[in-house]
Amino acid sequence: MSIQLTILGCHSATPRNNAHPTSQFLEINERHFLIDCGEGTQTLLRKNKIQFAKIRHIFISHLHGDHFYGLIGLIATFGLLNREHDLHIYGPKGIKEIITLQIKLCKSWTKFSLIFHELNGTESTVVFEDKKVIVRTIPLDHRIYTNGYLFQEKEGPRKLNMEKIQLNPEIQVCDYHNLKKGKNFIATNGAEIPNEKLTLPPKKPASYAFCSDTAFLPEIVSLLKEVDLLYHEATFLETEKSLAKKTKHSTAKEAATIAKEAQVGQLIIGHYSNRYKDLTPFQKEAEEIFSNTHLAQTGKMFSIG
Amino acid sequence: MSIQLTILGCHSATPRNNAHPTSQFLEINERHFLIDCGEGTQTLLRKNKIQFAKIRHIFISHLHGDHFYGLIGLIATFGLLNREHDLHIYGPKGIKEIITLQIKLCKSWTKFSLIFHELNGTESTVVFEDKKVIVRTIPLDHRIYTNGYLFQEKEGPRKLNMEKIQLNPEIQVCDYHNLKKGKNFIATNGAEIPNEKLTLPPKKPASYAFCSDTAFLPEIVSLLKEVDLLYHEATFLETEKSLAKKTKHSTAKEAATIAKEAQVGQLIIGHYSNRYKDLTPFQKEAEEIFSNTHLAQTGKMFSIG
Numbered sequence: 001m002s003i004q005l006t007i008l009g010c011h012s013a014t015p016r017n018n019a020h021p022t023s024q025f026l027e028i029n030e031r032h033f034l035i036d037c038g039e040g041t042q043t044l045l046r047k048n049k050i051q052f053a054k055i056r057h058i059f060i061s062h063l064h065g066d067h068f069y070g071l072i073g074l075i076a077t078f079g080l081l082n083r084e085h086d087l088h089i090y091g092p093k094g095i096k097e098i099i100t101l102q103i104k105l106c107k108s109w110t111k112f113s114l115i116f117h118e119l120n121g122t123e124s125t126v127v128f129e130d131k132k133v134i135v136r137t138i139p140l141d142h143r144i145y146t147n148g149y150l151f152q153e154k155e156g157p158r159k160l161n162m163e164k165i166q167l168n169p170e171i172q173v174c175d176y177h178n179l180k181k182g183k184n185f186i187a188t189n190g191a192e193i194p195n196e197k198l199t200l201p202p203k204k205p206a207s208y209a210f211c212s213d214t215a216f217l218p219e220i221v222s223l224l225k226e227v228d229l230l231y232h233e234a235t236f237l238e239t240e241k242s243l244a245k246k247t248k249h250s251t252a253k254e255a256a257t258i259a260k261e262a263q264v265g266q267l268i269i270g271h272y273s274n275r276y277k278d279l280t281p282f283q284k285e286a287e288e289i290f291s292n293t294h295l296a297q298t299g300k301m302f303s304i305g
Numbered sequence: 306m307s308i309q310l311t312i313l314g315c316h317s318a319t320p321r322n323n324a325h326p327t328s329q330f331l332e333i334n335e336r337h338f339l340i341d342c343g344e345g346t347q348t349l350l351r352k353n354k355i356q357f358a359k360i361r362h363i364f365i366s367h368l369h370g371d372h373f374y375g376l377i378g379l380i381a382t383f384g385l386l387n388r389e390h391d392l393h394i395y396g397p398k399g400i401k402e403i404i405t406l407q408i409k410l411c412k413s414w415t416k417f418s419l420i421f422h423e424l425n426g427t428e429s430t431v432v433f434e435d436k437k438v439i440v441r442t443i444p445l446d447h448r449i450y451t452n453g454y455l456f457q458e459k460e461g462p463r464k465l466n467m468e469k470i471q472l473n474p475e476i477q478v479c480d481y482h483n484l485k486k487g488k489n490f491i492a493t494n495g496a497e498i499p500n501e502k503l504t505l506p507p508k509k510p511a512s513y514a515f516c517s518d519t520a521f522l523p524e525i526v527s528l529l530k531e532v533d534l535l536y537h538e539a540t541f542l543e544t545e546k547s548l549a550k551k552t553k554h555s556t557a558k559e560a561a562t563i564a565k566e567a568q569v570g571q572l573i574i575g576h577y578s579n580r581y582k583d584l585t586p587f588q589k590e591a592e593e594i595f596s597n598t599h600l601a602q603t604g605k606m607f608s609i610g
Binding site: 013014015016017039040042043046047063064065069070072073076077080081092094097098101102105106107108143144 | 318319320321322344345347348351352368369370374375377378381382385386397399402403406407410411412413448449
């Protein structure tokens, strides 16, 4: 599985018994990320049987409470669980001060390193990169400084075309590594067989984009082009469009419009306002624009590849 | 009912699905107080159908996360609910900085006034007083600066002794007010009837003491003398006494010893370490010292008078 996304919380504003604020757990190409961390996230991680130790990187979109009030508690719990691994936290400038002030006043310094990556840029930037995954910000338009995040697998090795390879007895298992890396094969007589005659293109890298919270912002479409999975907030329905505009949120229709324009694979919507008891109108409104739309729901999982 | 206490959360350290960190809702003589506010408190208030607007005063014992990480979220929710009433917060020095920093960075200033009463004294002090209730600190002994709180009804008016009053036709309904206030009755012939011949003593004022977190501290007994209801933390059993000492917590036996020495009416124990799956040994250990012991449990209510 290239990507597995678990929705922990997907409602806006105040936590309620069955409406948890935003948080998501993402597995992508063997990396594990927590995205946003509303109050109660650590309890939802337990409910969904997600091992705390897997989380090495936490991405916070913005400093509204329903996206980060659970962070300090999660860090404290990591401490109580005797965590040793570094924890990287990506989020708006100010997040370091909030967390360290509380740690200082609680006299509960962690034994593991807390590494903050504070953001204040307004252009998309790479914030994480290793040999398997790259993560960039998606600058959004909300009441306070906010970023979405684009998670992309890196292109893997080329795949061996065994049918072709077996026709040439000179090619040994020890040559496979170079073939996967794209090198041509040199026969003992000096003849060069082009790599593309012996291999197939690598699997298309999977990608996931998280966009919350934001007003309708067509400028992000170019960043989201053909992502496999897009989460886009849909706090309101079109009937409350003026409220969406005033509070810098999106409607289901607007989220679907972004998905359609960016030609994404699937759309997930969430961050529903607590005013809506029935969520089916969200599905209906979005589907009219973009048919492959799914409603976020606590505990729901989405997989790619 | 003079006192009604609702246990919201009563476990220590990390929140789990069915083990919530400390918070309690107290009604005493028509006043409503929230005591401690661990992560998830606002959801527990909703589950227990407690109206948010009733809460005018929040008392925080200390700045360990399991006692206050839910506070910023509750304040944010009060804001979203368009609260107008002042909110008074009592707690250790530093609590104002933690809350206001987050409000500032979230750009979510409340329309209602937030009034902080920061504490740093080491002697018992009156922190709240009106005509019905008085609240004092109970300095405790924990790893960081910690106070318990003693909530006491003020003595009410004397009760009319109707049997005696009805024997004297000169006493009218309009005289009752003065009689309740303790004044003597002056007959038309100038004779003075002593108040205690016409009234009965007022109802004994009820009291509740909250003591969490603390090492065994016999010095608090004098403050707790004959309170009707005592909550005293019991994080450990005697089998983990050395751990209790090291972490400055109490065992069930120690909590019961305080209750016995102070001759309280009832004892509630809680703040159980997550290491214990079965809580009955807590009840058993405490009962051997003080029989009227109850285990705190989410949603459990205790009433006096």
